[in-house]
Amino acid sequence: MIDTFLHIRDASRPLVIMAAVSHLSPVLAAEARSDPDGAAMAGPAPAFSPLYQQIKQLILQGLQRGEWRPGEVIPSEFELAARYKVSQGTVRKAVDELAAEHLLVRRQGRGTFVATHAEQQVQYRFLRLHPDQGAVDGEGPAQRDFVDCRRARASADVARALGLRTGDSVLQSRRLLRFGGVPTILEDLWLPGGPFKGLTAERLMDYHGPMYALFEAEFGVRMVRADERIRAVLPDAAQARLLAVDASTPLLSVERIAYTYNDVPMELRRGLYRTDTHHYRNQLN
Amino acid sequence: MIDTFLHIRDASRPLVIMAAVSHLSPVLAAEARSDPDGAAMAGPAPAFSPLYQQIKQLILQGLQRGEWRPGEVIPSEFELAARYKVSQGTVRKAVDELAAEHLLVRRQGRGTFVATHAEQQVQYRFLRLHPDQGAVDGEGPAQRDFVDCRRARASADVARALGLRTGDSVLQSRRLLRFGGVPTILEDLWLPGGPFKGLTAERLMDYHGPMYALFEAEFGVRMVRADERIRAVLPDAAQARLLAVDASTPLLSVERIAYTYNDVPMELRRGLYRTDTHHYRNQLN
DNA sequence: TAGTGGTCTAGACCACATC
DNA sequence: ATGTGGTCTAGACCACTAA
Numbered sequence: 228m229i230d231t232f233l234h235i236r237d238a239s240r241p242l243v244i245m246a247a248v249s250h251l252s253p254v255l256a257a258e259a260r261s262d263p264d265g266a267a268m269a270g271p272a273p274a275f276s277p278l279y280q281q282i283k284q285l286i287l288q289g290l291q292r293g294e295w296r297p298g299e300v301i302p303s304e305f306e307l308a309a310r311y312k313v314s315q316g317t318v319r320k321a322v323d324e325l326a327a328e329h330l331l332v333r334r335q336g337r338g339t340f341v342a343t344h345a346e347q348q349v350q351y352r353f354l355r356l357h358p359d360q361g362a363v364d365g366e367g368p369a370q371r372d373f374v375d376c377r378r379a380r381a382s383a384d385v386a387r388a389l390g391l392r393t394g395d396s397v398l399q400s401r402r403l404l405r406f407g408g409v410p411t412i413l414e415d416l417w418l419p420g421g422p423f424k425g426l427t428a429e430r431l432m433d434y435h436g437p438m439y440a441l442f443e444a445e446f447g448v449r450m451v452r453a454d455e456r457i458r459a460v461l462p463d464a465a466q467a468r469l470l471a472v473d474a475s476t477p478l479l480s481v482e483r484i485a486y487t488y489n490d491v492p493m494e495l496r497r498g499l500y501r502t503d504t505h506h507y508r509n510q511l512n
Numbered sequence: 513m514i515d516t517f518l519h520i521r522d523a524s525r526p527l528v529i530m531a532a533v534s535h536l537s538p539v540l541a542a543e544a545r546s547d548p549d550g551a552a553m554a555g556p557a558p559a560f561s562p563l564y565q566q567i568k569q570l571i572l573q574g575l576q577r578g579e580w581r582p583g584e585v586i587p588s589e590f591e592l593a594a595r596y597k598v599s600q601g602t603v604r605k606a607v608d609e610l611a612a613e614h615l616l617v618r619r620q621g622r623g624t625f626v627a628t629h630a631e632q633q634v635q636y637r638f639l640r641l642h643p644d645q646g647a648v649d650g651e652g653p654a655q656r657d658f659v660d661c662r663r664a665r666a667s668a669d670v671a672r673a674l675g676l677r678t679g680d681s682v683l684q685s686r687r688l689l690r691f692g693g694v695p696t697i698l699e700d701l702w703l704p705g706g707p708f709k710g711l712t713a714e715r716l717m718d719y720h721g722p723m724y725a726l727f728e729a730e731f732g733v734r735m736v737r738a739d740e741r742i743r744a745v746l747p748d749a750a751q752a753r754l755l756a757v758d759a760s761t762p763l764l765s766v767e768r769i770a771y772t773y774n775d776v777p778m779e780l781r782r783g784l785y786r787t788d789t790h791h792y793r794n795q796l797n
Numbered sequence: 798t799a800g801t802g803g804t805c806t807a808g809a810c811c812a813c814a815t816c
Numbered sequence: 817a818t819g820t821g822g823t824c825t826a827g828a829c830c831a832c833t834a835a
Contacts, residue, residue: 329797353796452795452796453795453796454793454794454795454796455793455794455795456791456792456793457742457791457792457794458787458791459745459763459764459765459787460762460787461760475746475760477744477745477746477763479743479744479764480744483796502742502743502744506741506742506743507741507742507743508739508741509640509739509740509741509742509794510737510738510739510740511640511737511738511740511768512613512614512737
């Protein structure tokens with residue numbers, strides 16, 4: 228009968244009121260203000276946001292700061308609730324959204340983990356090309372050959388895509404992917420020199436395994452989402468030769484910009500896909 | 513001080529226990545069993561599911577039965593909670609998921625509505641083709657010309673895509689979309705004859721406005737999601753002429769199967785997109 | 798003013814994983 | 817045995833909408 232009195236209004240009321248007030252004047256403003264470059268700078272700013280959204284931002288900042296690295300557990304919901312002075316249910320809602328965006332992964336009984344590209348079953352996170360027949364998912368490992376890989380200066384369009392200035396240092400490479408021995412994807416890739424300082428052409432060519440896993444482990448760069456623009460094109464002579472197709476064979480041109488936290492572009496890819504034996508699959512909702 | 517005692521354990525305990533038990537033996541089994549063709553037939557069946565998932569299925573059945581039509585309000589969360597004998601919070605979670613899948617739309621202060629293709633700002637729900645330059649979203653209305661429209665018999669591949677048998681009746685049409693006068697999309701379309709009984713070629717050609725809105729209003733068929741397979745191809749002579757391009761111009765081939773509730777295919781489209789002035793845009797998460 | 802969805806809290810119990 | 821996330825309930829208050 229005693230724990231009944233944990234429910235008395237006199238005890239719980241103050242918290243409720245505080246939460247209600249914070250709806251208009253965030254109680255977390257102090258901690259939130261430690262954000263160096265406010266992402267909310269653009270526009271007149273909402274000036275307020277639900278508590279759970281503020282918590283979400285705080286967790287996001289922890290991820291950006293590297294407080295919890297990819298693959299690690301983050302504190303339990305109760306710990307986070309205590310840290311941010313909110314209820315566990317509010318933390319839950321914040322974590323729910325981050326999990327829906329694939330930034331966190333919940334595992335019942337174990338905890339909540341920072342999403343990672345390593346230690347994952349899927350080799351190519353953003354690749355939407357599927358074989359027309361055969362295996363439901365994938366078709367065994369691809370064979371990967373680097374055609375070219377070097378440091379270079381960003382051209383105007385590459386610089387614009389990566390948010391750099393023309394002439395800034397970039398790492399540039401071209402590689403060919405074979406599925407079952409058949410050359411299927413020819414891909415040009417550009418990485419900004421700054422965030423990937425220290426990454427050499429040799430390191431990239433010697434590395435085997437998911438490229439995004441390398442980026443996470445060595446440079447703390449996690450790709451969060453990507454935009455693709457798709458066209459039908461004809462290959463030039465070099466492209467046709469590498470893909471072993473006729474110059475009159477239509478190919479899928481896929482330009483991808485991958486972003487890390489806060490919509491910062493971190494990678495530009497221009498792929499040419501053969502679609503005689505494969506197709507690009509997309510789900511619309 | 514009196515309402516404090518609304519919290520006493522003796523009063524709330526029975527309900528909590530019932531909810532816990534229902535986790536393993538659904539209290540809603542009776543009503544749920546009215547489902548004629550169980551969608552859970554495939555596999556050994558989970559045999560149980562969280563309460564809110566059961567509620568979600570019941571609401572889904574209401575949508576399929578047409579108990580609430582597209583554009584209408586569904587009962588408030590409290591009404592649904594009373595009907596299904598669960599708390600409002602549980603109904604909320606069920607509705608949350610249905611809203612995330614775009615089957616329902618919540619509007620604060622007004623209610624929860626059945627999603628609809630009509631009365632919407634977006635003309636083409638599933639179209640991912642964007643102009644390279646110009647307007648951020650769209651470029652004014654498209655001009656639509658029917659090249660062909662008639663009843664026909666399903667070929668083997670069309671039948672397979674629509675879950676029919678070869679030779680079954682289908683409505684088949686070909687139309688051309690122009691943006692700013694420039695022919696850009698050539699689209700072949702097949703609809704199953706059964707669900708669209710009574711739909712004539714004339715009716716379809718005379719109708720102006722979103723096609724999916726017509727399907728909802730006249731046939732109660734709501735498209736819920738779609739799968740697309742994309743390739744790069746060359747047009748045949750007829751296609752090239754209609755799109756006013758050379759026969760050596762690579763084009764995007766987009767095959768779309770659109771589904772209604774319960775993953776039942778309801779439409780097959782084969783589109784040819786010009787990508788010299790437009791591109792197919794995709795967001796990856 | 799009444800009713801709706803939106804947010805926040807609090808606590809109970811379950812399923813699962815680990816020790 | 818302990819701790820984690822998952823489910824469910826209950827109630828308070830806010831923001832918005834319409835009558």
